[in-house]
Amino acid sequence: MAQKPVKKVVLAYSGGLDTSIILKWLQTEYGAEVVTFTADLGQGEEIEPARAKALAAGVKPENIFIEDVREEFVRDFVFPMFRANTVYEGQYLLGTSIARPLIAKRQIEIARQVGADAVSHGATGKGNDQVRFELGYYGLEPDITVIAPWREWDFKSREALLEFAEKHQIQITKDKRGEAPFSVDANLLHSSSEGKVLEDPAVEAPEFVHMRTISPEDAPDAPTVITIDFEKGDPVAIDGVAMSPATLLTKLNELGRDNGIGRLDLVENRFVGMKSRGVYETPGGTILLAAHRGVESITLDRGAMHLKDELMPKYASLVYNGFWFSPEREMLQAAIDYSQTKVSGQVRVKLYKGNVTVIGRTSPYSLYDQDLVTFEEGKVAYDHRDAGGFIKLNALRLRVLAKRDQRG
Known part of the structure; x- marks a missing residue:
């Protein structure tokens, strides 16, 4: 339990069973007024039903915050991360990690707005997300009270959670009564599946786990060729059509999905010390990473490019471990952003059966000199x-x- 009484708490609320239980638990155990924050990060699910569920749980209408933050998510979090070509442990594009600081930021902003003295999240005590949320909270509001129900409550089993839900008339869908085959986290950048049928790393993930991509075997037999325009390291257009950040990533997701691009089966090292197996799908991000490296290949000086590659693993670890609001991440970001001032141009990309291939690149700031590299007398x-x-x-x-x- 929190060390001091809590009057009002801002909960990161999805409207699902777990956070609905947490909402009621905060009301019964803390006697606190609960404010809910539900973020549309492009997870692909309708979030408006969270309002009705919060109202049914006794949350005041003025204390229910449901926001579309997709543009902010891509513009201020995803794109800055991709300027660094960020990959954790050689493969993971950090789709879950990069969403947590935005949620934490909005919770703190809402807490200030409504006069709340605490924030809460639904992350378990075994995962990385508890760290990411709470480092974000403390980095923005050092004296905020943090309530982490999964580390505090006495429920010893899922059956106990369901009994609590039934006691307090929390709706339980049929699929929640049995053992869920796996858990899913999703946003506009990726989907992440973990647990249950995926816990044995020796066993191939069933095809039904993949929700954002068709299998490469089922992808079209003809390649798809597109162009992506960049300005100062960020993509701004596809096939010459200018798009907002979220719209552009959505389009890349569609192209990646249709060509079986972006699947990853990974055993990773969690910050809390254990290994975990996850199946990730990042179709648009996989295309974006290849294209960004393509435009950098002709616009970045060798020394700058190699230094960026040396800094990237540190940057990736900071994002993965939850240190988005740390001074060292901001220092690295400043250096990375400076490197992108001339990273503008167009990249032509071929998408084919799970593969992304850069097949052309041009830039007004190109450092490529054909007279220098030709075998003929230059x-x-x-x-x-x-x-x-x-x-x-x-x-x-x-x-x-x-x-x-x-x-x-």
Whole structure:
């Protein structure tokens, strides 16, 4: 329980069974007035029913916040992350991780607006999300009271949760009475499936787990070719049609879905110390990552590009572990954003049976000089003989080492 009395709490509320139980539990255990916040992050489900469920639970109409934050999510969180080409442990595009700071931010803003003294979330005590939510809360409001029901309540089983729900007349859908085959988290960037039928990492995920993509085997036999325009590192148009951030990512998701792109079966290292197996689908993000690297390949200097690649794993760990509002993430973001000032141009991409291939790239800021790289005699002064001295200087320490070893 919280160390001090709580009068009003802002709950991250999906309207599902778990957060509905949490809502009632906060009312009964804390005697607190509950304010609900439901975010439309592009999860693909109708969120308006959450209003009726909150009202039925006794939440005042003025304390129910349902917001479409898709544009803010993509513009201020997804795109900045993709400027860094962010990938966790070599594969994961961080779809769940990047959504948590936005939810935490809005909860704190709402808490200030309504005068709440606490915030709450529905993350379990074994996962990463509890860390991400709470680091966000404390990073924005250091003295806020945080209530994490899964770490506090006495329910020992799912049956106990269902009994509590029935006692308080919380609607339980038929599929919630049995064992759920797996749990799902989704937003405009990705879907994530974990648990139950996916817990054995040696067993291939059933096809029904995949909700955002068709299988690559069932994808069209003809490739789809598109162009993506970039300005300062962010995509702004597809096939010449300008789009808002959320609209553009939605379109890329459709293209990726139809071509079987973006599936990932991953065993990852959670921040809390255990390994977990997840099945992720990030169709639009997978296309975006390849295209962004394509435009960077002709606009970024070698030193800047390689430094970015060195910084990226640190940036990815900060996002994965929940340190979005940390000074080190903001420092890295400033460096990354500076690197993107000339990352503008157009990339042509081929989508085919689960694969994304960059097949063309142009930019007014291109550093690619055909006269320099051609096998023919170029117009730019480049003396092949200069390479000999360059090689000998770089080989100097190797020659010294070799001579020493020969003497030995």
